[in-house]
Amino acid sequence: MERFVKMNEIxxxxxxxxLKTVVGSCIALCLWDxxxxxxxxxxxxxxxxxxxxxxxxxxxxxxxVAEMVSKMVFHGGCLDNVVAMCVxxxxxxxxxxxxxxxxxxxxxxxxKRELEHFKIPVITESxxxxxxxxxxxxxxxGIVTISMLLKSVKKPG
Amino acid sequence: MxxxxxxxxxxxxSECAEFENKMNRLFTNSFQRAxxxxxxxxxxxxxxxxxxxxxxxxDLYINQLEGLIEENHxxxxxxxxxxxxxxxxxxxxxxxxxxxxxxxxxxxxxxxxPDQDExxxxxxxxxxxxxxxxxxxxxxxxxxxxNASVPENTFDLLGAVLESVVLQxxxxxxxxxxxxxxxxxxxxxxxxVRLVILSEQTRLMEVLSHR
Numbered sequence: 001m002e003r004f005v006k007m008n009e010i011x012x013x014x015x016x017x018x019l020k021t022v023v024g025s026c027i028a029l030c031l032w033d034x035x036x037x038x039x040x041x042x043x044x045x046x047x048x049x050x051x052x053x054x055x056x057x058x059x060x061x062x063x064x065v066a067e068m069v070s071k072m073v074f075h076g077g078c079l080d081n082v083v084a085m086c087v088x089x090x091x092x093x094x095x096x097x098x099x100x101x102x103x104x105x106x107x108x109x110x111x112k113r114e115l116e117h118f119k120i121p122v123i124t125e126s127x128x129x130x131x132x133x134x135x136x137x138x139x140x141x142g143i144v145t146i147s148m149l150l151k152s153v154k155k156p157g
Numbered sequence: 158m159x160x161x162x163x164x165x166x167x168x169x170x171s172e173c174a175e176f177e178n179k180m181n182r183l184f185t186n187s188f189q190r191a192x193x194x195x196x197x198x199x200x201x202x203x204x205x206x207x208x209x210x211x212x213x214x215x216d217l218y219i220n221q222l223e224g225l226i227e228e229n230h231x232x233x234x235x236x237x238x239x240x241x242x243x244x245x246x247x248x249x250x251x252x253x254x255x256x257x258x259x260x261x262x263x264x265x266x267x268x269x270x271p272d273q274d275e276x277x278x279x280x281x282x283x284x285x286x287x288x289x290x291x292x293x294x295x296x297x298x299x300x301x302x303x304n305a306s307v308p309e310n311t312f313d314l315l316g317a318v319l320e321s322v323v324l325q326x327x328x329x330x331x332x333x334x335x336x337x338x339x340x341x342x343x344x345x346x347x348x349x350v351r352l353v354i355l356s357e358q359t360r361l362m363e364v365l366s367h368r
Contacts, residue, residue: 004223007216007320022226024317025324045216046329059216092321093234093309103324132317134227149229149313 002136005041008059012040012071016140023088024132025104027061027111030085031068031120032142033077039139042068046103047110061107065114084115085124085144087135104128172366179365183298184210184336184354190294191352192340195287199260199342203350207339212358215323218335219316226316230254231276233284233311234322237292239304241364242327243356245291247284247308248315253348254280273312281310291352299364322355332358 005011005021005028012031013019019041021028027044042064049060057067072082089104101109108127115122126133126146133148188205196203219226231254237243249257258271258279271279285308296303311318322328334356342348 004226006220006223022314022316022320024314024320026320045324052330090317090321092311092313092318093325103326103329130311132314132320134314 005043007043007045008056010040010042010058010064010068010071012038012068012075013139014038014075016138018136018138020134020136022132022134024090024092025088025102025107027086027088027104027107027127028133028135029064029068029111030087030135030137030144031072031082032085032137032144033072033081034083034142035081036077037140037142038072038075038077039137039142040068040072041135041137044107044111047106061110062114065111065118069118069120079118079120082118082120083123084120085137086111086122087126087133087144087146089127090129090131090133092130092132176362176365180334180336180361181210183295183365184208186298187291187294188336188338188352191287191291192338194290195283195340195350198283198286199257201260201345201348202343203340204343205338206341208337210334210336212332212334214331215328215333215355218333218355219319219323222315222319226314226319228315229312230315230318231257231280231310231312232315232318233280233288233308235284235288235292235308236306236325237295237303238306238327240299240301241295241303241356241360243295243354243361244322244325244328245284245288245305246318246322246353246355247280247288248318248351248353249280250349251312253350254312256348257283277310277312281308284308284310287352291354301364319353327357328355334358334361 002018029042031040044064057063089108091102137144231249233247235245254276258276292305336354338352340350
């Protein structure tokens, strides 16, 4: 069975469900507990909540990671076994120079900071660039597949 | 009873209803001008088959497009910053993009498949005319000078493209107005173009309330 993880959503599963999503500037964060065979995916939109308590916790990097960890533990996961995979943070239409941090890269930086807080190692990452990414995660096997378009992007002038 | 609040002014329900009416007229007229220019450019009779105008938040808008998000589309983006923070996105599915290349270049479709860059250039040219026609119509209706960027073009997953537009700093975490027109060739209903306008709501309300 497949489930599409929408923007701001978090989904954790112990079954052979395949979680998938598409990200551009957002970050798809996958967590995997190999011993207990629990996987989860979050589709994180923005870096910091700045006290916004009305938003779903999956929306901001600083609240999403804690929420995902808490849900992994609730489903029987053990924090010591959990590893992370980060995908996304592209800058597809950005005119910013490389010295200015884009939303995508800021998202990634806060996700990393929060993962370090929980001592969760990042074992795979595919971050930045100018293309979107399609991600799927088999929650029983912990297999994450990332596909991105090989393309050239042209800007006039 | 109050429904919408901005930094400077609290809008009443009747003012909000008036805003909706003005907004609908503004976008419908501007779409109409854009389609006329599209018809001229393609030498085909193009018709607007559907217009959706509403107020939303970016993430909700993207999540509503679930069925299309995973498909690759050709997209061209024009940014308007001088008076309104508005983003104009012209979107074509892959096959339509290739068809567009043949129409604009006068080639027979049996000749050859265009490469991706050629189609990307074509959609940029198309948006340069159609998108800017929309901007001009917007400027004429508002009686304001509006400057627009050159088109930035891409071929990518639609969800990723829209996500990147919504995450522009002018739209992030703000209420936005989204206006979307589906445009179809009368003779060939399989040829569809989508024009999507995302505009920051507060400024648009201010502008329209003075008209």
